[in-house]
Amino acid sequence: MPQVIEAEPAPLSIDPARTALLIIDMQRDFLEPGGFGESLGNDVSRLAAAIGPCRTVLDAARAAGLLVLHTREGHRPDLSDAPPAKIARGDPSVRIGAPGPMGRILVRGEPGHDIVPELAPASGEPVIDKPGKGAFYATDLDTMLRNRGVETLLVAGVTTEVCIHTTVREANDRGYRCVVLADCCASYFPEFHAAGLAMIKAQGGIFGWVSTSAAAISALG
Ligand code: TIU
Secondary structure (H helix, E strand, O other): OOEEEOOEOOOEEEOHHHEEEEEEOOEHHHHOOOOHHHHOOOOHHHHHHHHHHHHHHHHHHHHHOOEEEEEEEOEOOOOOOOOHHHHOOOOHHHOOOOEEEOEEOOEOOOHHHOEOHHHOOOOOOOEEEEOOOOOOOOOOHHHHHHHOOOOEEEEEEEOHHHHHHHHHHHHHHOOOEEEEEEEEEEOOOHHHHHHHHHHHHHHHHOOOEEEOHHHHHHHHO
């Protein structure tokens, strides 16, 4: 049964059977002190506000039987999939692969790579490990979505102007309709969060739509 979700620049009709919730990189490495986000000089406490709204949408999506997918940004322990240009940023003592209080920074299998407990994936929910900012680059996300007939993505996670933006641009070019849930996303820079959302919905929705957790829950309910 199609449902209408309130969004900008215009409401959107979605078919829940062809809609997926994509939660991007809600990992300890970005949200907690001692991880990758803090190693880049960021105030990681700025991302906490997205956890609660993400959880309410996650609960609603599970109750509605939506496909839920989670992504994690990170690298193989030998860093063979980490471009040297990506590693060579910031303070050398806390670069990707360096030891930290949550294990090696941005490395798969380390505690910091885990999704925060509030949003832990449930059994059967695909988890996509991605080496880049975009969730489609060097992953099987597109294959999974096409095999399930997905046409619309409800997008949540961090950070708005980096991994959310890159993923939404990749998804838009692949033909998916992206509805970015504003309060389920966050940035270390409030002004980038606001500008990032404005860019998505400008020009008649050039990359997608912007909505809220409440609107998504209402449409799924
Ligand atoms: N630094 C920053 O804002 N973000 C990232 O490095 N990755 C994601 O956004 N997930």
